[in-house]
Amino acid sequence: MESLDHHTARAMLEWQIELGADECIVDLPVNRYDLPEKIAKPEAASAPARGPAAPALRAEADPVAEAQAAASAARTLDDLRAAIEGFEHCDLKRGARNLVFSDGIAGAPVMIVGEAPGREEDRQGKPFVGTAGQLLDRMFAALDMGRTREDAPIYITNTLPWRPPQNRDPKPEEIAMLKPFLLRHIELADPKVLVMMGNWACQALLGKRGITRLRGGWEKVVDKPALPMFHPAYLLRNPAAKREAWADLLTLREAVDK
Ligand code: URA
Numbered sequence: 742m743e744s745l746d747h748h749t750a751r752a753m754l755e756w757q758i759e760l761g762a763d764e765c766i767v768d769l770p771v772n773r774y775d776l777p778e779k780i781a782k783p784e785a786a787s788a789p790a791r792g793p794a795a796p797a798l799r800a801e802a803d804p805v806a807e808a809q810a811a812a813s814a815a816r817t818l819d820d821l822r823a824a825i826e827g828f829e830h831c832d833l834k835r836g837a838r839n840l841v842f843s844d845g846i847a848g849a850p851v852m853i854v855g856e857a858p859g860r861e862e863d864r865q866g867k868p869f870v871g872t873a874g875q876l877l878d879r880m881f882a883a884l885d886m887g888r889t890r891e892d893a894p895i896y897i898t899n900t901l902p903w904r905p906p907q908n909r910d911p912k913p914e915e916i917a918m919l920k921p922f923l924l925r926h927i928e929l930a931d932p933k934v935l936v937m938m939g940n941w942a943c944q945a946l947l948g949k950r951g952i953t954r955l956r957g958g959w960e961k962v963v964d965k966p967a968l969p970m971f972h973p974a975y976l977l978r979n980p981a982a983k984r985e986a987w988a989d990l991l992t993l994r995e996a997v998d999k
Contacts, residue, residue, distance in 0.1 A: 802830065804830035804831070804914075804918040805917055805918050805920075805921070807828070807830060808828060808830070808918050808919065808920075808921040808922060809921040811824040811825075811827070811828060811921075811922075812824060812921040812922045812924070812925035813921070813925065815925055815929065817929065818843070818847055818926070818929050818930065821922065821925055821926060821929055822840070822842045824922070825840060825842065825902055825922050826840055828922070830918055831903065831915060831918055831919060833901060833903035833904070833905055833906075833915060834903050836903070836904070836906050837858070837863055837903035837904045838863050838864060838866075838904075839858075839863055839864070839865070839866035840866065840902050840903065841858040841862050841863065841866055841867060841868050841899060841902050841903070841904070842866075842898065842902060843868065843896060843897060843898045843926070843930075844867045844868050844869070844870075844888055844896075844897045845888035845889075845894060845895050845896040845897045846888070846889075846890075846891065846894035846895070846896055847896055847929075847930050848894075848896070848930065848931065849894035849895050849896040849930075849932060850894075850932055850933040850934065850997050851881075851886065851894075851895045851896070851932055851933070851934055851935075851936060851993065851997060852895075852896045852897075852898070852927060852930050852932035852934075852935050852936070853869075853877070853895060853896070853897045853898070853935075853936045853938055854898055854899065854900060854923070854927075854935065854936065854937050854938065854942040854945075854946065855868055855869060855897070855898070855899045855900065855938045855939065855942060855972065856899060856900055856901070856911070856938070856939050856940075856941040856942060856972065857899050857900060857901035857903070857904060857905055857908075857911060857941070858899060858901070858902075858903065858904040859871050859873075859904065859908055860904070860908070861874075862874075862899075862904065863903075863904035868897045868898060868899050869897055869973075872974075872977060873972070873973040873974040873977060874973070876973040876976060876977060877897075877938075877973045880973065880986065880990060881895055881990075883987075883990065884990055884993070884994050896930050896932060898923070898926055898930075900916065900919070900923060900941050900942050900944075900945045900946075901915060901916070901919055901941075902919065902922070910941070911941050911944075911945075916941070916944065916945045919945075920945055920946075923945060923946070924946075924963055927962065927963050927965065928963055932965065933965070933966075933996075933997060934965065934966045934967070934968065934993065934996050934997060935962055935965050935966070935967040935968070936967070936968050936970055936993060937960075937962075937967055937968065937969045937970070938970055938971075938972045938973065939952055939970075939971065939972030939974070939975060940952045940972075942969075943955055943969050946962045946967065947960055947962070947967075947969075952969060952970075952971060952972070952975075955969040956969050956970055956971055956985060956989060957969070957970075957985065957988060957989045957992060959996075966996060968989060968992065968993055968996070970986060970989045970990075970993075971985065971986050971989075
């Protein structure tokens with residue numbers, strides 16, 4: 742490309758930022774036309790067979806079944822992290838800087854399931870480290886609990902372990918293929934109670950949304966009591982809802998202390 746003058750280059754950059762491309766994800770541009778045959782035309786699936794030498798159809802991968810097999814083979818949280826790291830069917834992985842697996846203390850009585858990593862979480866490889874995470878820490882500090890409190894720990898993960906581009910909503914197929922890992926995560930972390938922060942955790946684990954109606958009412962997930970609560974990011978936008986969030990935290994405290 743011939744060199745651009747400063748003003749043109751700047752205008753092009755600003756145009757990209759306006760379109761939402763506000764981050765470099767890889768060092769070099771990716772030529773999507775060069776990607777492996779995986780995404781090239783499916784092999785003559787509908788072409789008529791010409792005699793006995795017709796090409797065999799390639800077996801389609803079933804990402805949900807593969808996730809299920811990989812998740813159930815995991816015997817420890819480290820195995821599970823490795824299984825997610827090795828899972829190649831989710832495109833989110835290719836756009837993310839880091840896998841965001843968990844934070845806090847495994848084995849804690851409370852396990853929190855959020856939505857998905859944002860920019861800061863993606864950078865640090867830890868869930869809830871941005872502004873919503875700071876509020877989450879304050880909420881649990883008010884219950885005298887925290888992610889670094891050996892004596893009163895919490896454990897934190899997300900519905901999706903990789904950041905969706907531009908923090909867009911999770912897609913149903915992403916939730917479906919990553920759900921086996923999330924369920925196994927809950928089994929292995931084995932909390933006394935589960936907290937589902939916001940609509941997407943409820944969608945993944947309960948198959949329903951509507952957090953304003955669901956919050957504060959106990960549900961069951963892998964045989965554990967599970968409490969839907971407002972997401973801290975929602976509370977930052979709607980401070981008036983902190984009243985209900987506080988009531989839910991007290992409900993949670995009671996269940997932990999039982
Ligand atoms: N919101 C989430 O749901 N999870 C995070 O890790 C950060 C923000």
